[in-house]
Amino acid sequence: MNPNELSKFPTVVVIGGGFGGIQVAKQLANKPVEVILLDKHNYHTFQPLLYQVATGGLEAESIGFSLRKNFEGQKNLRFRIAEVSKIDTESNIVHTDIGPIPYDYLVIATGSTTNFFGNKDIEKYAMPMKSIPEALNLRYMVLQNLEEAILKPSKEERAPYLSFVLVGAGPTGVELAGALAELRNHVLNKDYPELAKEEMKVYLVDFLPKVLGPFSDEGSKAAQGFLTKMGVEVLLNVKVESYNGEEIKFEGGKSIRTKNVIWSAGVAGVVPDGVGKEAIERGNRIKVDNVCRMVGSSNIFAIGDVAAMITDDTPKGHPGVAQVAIQMGQLTGKNINRIIRGEQPEPFKYFDKGSLATIGRNKAIADLGKIRFQGFFAWLIWMFVHLISLMGGRNRVIVFINWVASYMNNNGGSRLIIRKFKPEELASKTEQVSKPD
Amino acid sequence: MNPNELSKFPTVVVIGGGFGGIQVAKQLANKPVEVILLDKHNYHTFQPLLYQVATGGLEAESIGFSLRKNFEGQKNLRFRIAEVSKIDTESNIVHTDIGPIPYDYLVIATGSTTNFFGNKDIEKYAMPMKSIPEALNLRYMVLQNLEEAILKPSKEERAPYLSFVLVGAGPTGVELAGALAELRNHVLNKDYPELAKEEMKVYLVDFLPKVLGPFSDEGSKAAQGFLTKMGVEVLLNVKVESYNGEEIKFEGGKSIRTKNVIWSAGVAGVVPDGVGKEAIERGNRIKVDNVCRMVGSSNIFAIGDVAAMITDDTPKGHPGVAQVAIQMGQLTGKNINRIIRGEQPEPFKYFDKGSLATIGRNKAIADLGKIRFQGFFAWLIWMFVHLISLMGGRNRVIVFINWVASYMNNNGGSRLIIRKFKPEELASKTEQVSKPD
Known part of the structure; x- marks a missing residue:
């Protein structure tokens, strides 16, 4: 990649390679923008399976996926491991531990952290x-x-x-x-x-x-x-x-x-320094309008756990789940394309695919709108949904083998x-x- | 396990759950002894594949195997994570960070560490x-x-x-x-x-x-x-x-x-404090007789990388490879059984199965006595030998998948x-x- 060649295009900086950030970057592939993706880790974390890493059922590497590998071949994207220290919304610069990074559009997809409620x-x-x-x-x-x-x-x-x-x-x-x-x-x-x-x-x-x-x-x-x-x-x-x-x-x-x-027992948004107090909502989230744009800004977006889109339908904002981040990310990537083309951004509409939770090695709860079931069949659905959502074919195969082994011998985990x-x-x-x- | 019930049996303390220590413990299963296996980690390390962990081809857990899991069901064995501070050869006590442990027979299987030759x-x-x-x-x-x-x-x-x-x-x-x-x-x-x-x-x-x-x-x-x-x-x-x-x-x-x-560029034996200077050989190894017994002791054995068995055939001792440790461990376990039964211990005879080394993702060198070959077929042999030597069926399957994936797409590793x-x-x-x- 020759940076000079790209300089004629607007720069989109995405902070965070979680469920939301990844979708934004994907939507911008082959578009006339330069994408800079920042994360403090060099991998995406599949958070829904973190508990299996904690209990030894899966290895860390099965639910982490290299961000570089994920974006191999996306020529307009550069990835950097970076810690954001401050956003300068006046000069449109993200200050980081690897230096200042100017942006034309900024997407804050920093997610949430554990909330101890001040204790x-x-x-x-x-x-x-x-x-x-x-x-x-x-x-x-x-x-x-x-x-x-x-x-x-x-x-x-x-x-x-x-x-x-x-x-x-x-x-x-x-x-x-x-x-x-x-x-x-x-x-x-x-x-x-x-x-x-x-x-x-x-x-x-x-x-x-x-x-x-x-x-x-x-x-x-x-x-x-x-x-x-x-x-x-x-x-x-x-x-x-x-x-x-x-x-x-x-x-x-x-x-x-x-x-x-x-x-x-609770989460709070991870808001970078430099976001004005007037834009902070309950739960330390960034107040956004119906196109995920930070209130008071024309070129900064916030998506996923760190975003609070307060509407009549969602007086507390959306739930802090992967699907919200993914859908907000897809929309925001598309909206940035629209804005660059001179079109109007489209509003966010959350499509709730339902909720799944697993209990032990062969039971789960499925709440899929009006269809609700629990037990072994729900667990099969849970397995299937999580396997297809994982990134990387090798991860899917290895997670599947681990689950089958643990189902059969009840002694999984290393x-x-x-x-x-x-x-x-x-x-x-x-x-x-x-x-x- | 009721410790009182076992107290009538002699206690064999094995320091180190590497290739050698594991074999000693296995040979003592269902024998009239109490085995205490100590290691500073709770897992066995399959050292020949460490370099693949270092280069990201395999996950740490694929080449580590829980020592507790390995000895599940061996009723006369207790495993403890422990750091040995000193051996008291007079009183027959191993001093550790979890307290003193008396022994009747002691097997030092502590392996080797990197030798920087004083630089x-x-x-x-x-x-x-x-x-x-x-x-x-x-x-x-x-x-x-x-x-x-x-x-x-x-x-x-x-x-x-x-x-x-x-x-x-x-x-x-x-x-x-x-x-x-x-x-x-x-x-x-x-x-x-x-x-x-x-x-x-x-x-x-x-x-x-x-x-x-x-x-x-x-x-x-x-x-x-x-x-x-x-x-x-x-x-x-x-x-x-x-x-x-x-x-x-x-x-x-x-x-x-x-x-x-x-x-x-070099290794040195890890000799616990308390081993007399007269028993230390070149390379910081413990001098042993032809039944792996530490010179000057009747109930302390040293095996594998930490042992130096100097004979006319092996003026520098044996090579620091897994096979030596495995074979010394098997013999020492059997010999302890023999000694307890009042029989004579048998001398060590090393059976050299040959050497293998791999280069890149599909070539290897095989030196199997007089049979020598190099390249792809040697790599297949190398793969087979390492797969069957790994502990745990799940590890074998997962390592195999990783190797196949990395062979096919040349982009393995997380x-x-x-x-x-x-x-x-x-x-x-x-x-x-x-x-x-």
Whole structure:
């Protein structure tokens, strides 16, 4: 690529190679623009399967896909690993750790991060799971605490190492709970004959009265039933008060001694510095109009988890799911083309394809509009949808083999502690989220 | 397992879950002994394929195998992640970071680590590759330096990031050189259109006059031919003088500016503290008699890379290869059984199955006694031997798929930078070798 040759075309800078950012870049292939895609990692993360990386069922590389590989052959695109420090909306420049990058159009597709709602202690001691490095930390922590448990002589001393408290009963919490219950029910006795299965406890906690909040009541009830049957203790209408690394306390007096608190109770948008306060909505999201344009700007777009498109139909904005990001990304890529051609951008219309969540190794919940079903068939649908959504043929084959192996022998996963997780690293985990690690 | 029930049996402590240690433990299954297997990691590393992890062709988990999973069902065995601090040969106790462990029989199967021959600067700046974490560091370093290179405006500034100097032309150096040459020849242009293929240089350096020193001249010459054809610059009869992180200097005045020096020029045994100086041989190995017993001891054995069995036939001991460790491990397990039964231990006889080394994605060198061949058929043999030697059916299937995919599309490997490698970590890498990370 000769940069001089391209300089006559407008530059579109896309921040973030998640579900949304990738679609924007794809729509701009072979168009008269220069695309610069920035991400702090050199890979796309297939977030819906992060929980399987955390529980050892899949390798990190099966749900990560090289952004360079993905855009091989797209001649008008350059990819850079970069950390954005600030956006200068006056001069149209993105400031990064690899230098300033001028843009004609900017797409903010930075996604969301874990929201601890300002509770610094919980932030310090609880584990988030929004990125591959965080999922790996979680995997190593679980394994290390099982190893630690067998060194303790009494049941009481073992208890905090063997108690897993998942806060937030959305899809992430539910899927993690299922996977940890499988680990307890099928692997623990084989790998750790010193430990009794009953000593390992999995708790799923939410302040709402139901699991899988946004799902139908039918799906939500079925999920709770599956979890309970697998031995997960579901605690609803329960608010977390504090966690000090040793004991989690709930409003009303109940508490659990545990070294393992996993927090998936909320997210907040990752908004780059330089976005005006007037454009920030609840949940630290960027307020956008109906074509995903940041309010008050003519050439900056925000899509996916970081965007809040408040309309009469969506008073809280759209749900933070992959489909919203993908559809916003496709539209925004097309709209930038339209704007460059002098046409009007088209408004966003979300097509809700439905929701899926899996529980354990062979059950799932499917809420596909008015069609709702639960159990084994839903799990087949879940498998199929996730396999075709993965990037890369090799990833699909390898994930499929892993799932078949784990379905058949109930002992999937490699369970290696490749890099020891050090709890003191948690103190700086917010930093980890924003920096490549 | 009830420890009290076992206490009437003698305790065999095995330090190290490598090729040798695993065989000892296996031979003791269902025998009247209690086996305690210690390793600083919770997995076995299939070292012959480490270079493929380093170059992104295989995932770490494909060549690591959970030691707990491997010994599922062996009721007389307990596994512990432990770091040995000292052996007390008087009181028959192994001191570890999880407490003291008494033994009746001790097998030291600690393997070897990178030998920098006392050159502190090289140790500080060059990359070793003897463990999975080290192979991952190497992978991330290569990818990060490619990313760094595209940010540099001139060819001269890019050169040190794009020059890879492999010191040591044994199988590890040769196989790494082949894999890096493949990366240059087939991937670089696709992933980094900003870089010209010719800018990336791969050098293979040895002070010996041939590559693959222990191989036949025929095999060695063929290997050198394959490498040269792939664009690797082979520098023989060349001794490294110094490396400061920016420039490697050779005796005689030649030097290369490079950020990437990978050191596989020698190994040294990992001998636990407490082994008397009189039992240490050249290469920091433990002197053993012809039944692998440490000289001066009746109940301590050393096997594999850490053992030096000096006989008239083997004046320098045996080669540091997996087969020696495996065969010594099998014999030592059987011998411990014999000793417990009151029988005489049998002497070690090494059965040399031959040597294999692969070059690039479809060539190999096979030296099988008097039968020697090179090229594609040797590569098929190499593939077959390595596949059947891997532990775990899933690993075999996944490695096979990866190899087929990479053979067919020449673009294998996921090339993700999961954890940024920080060069300053190299300063403490000797520590990394001995601690789980």
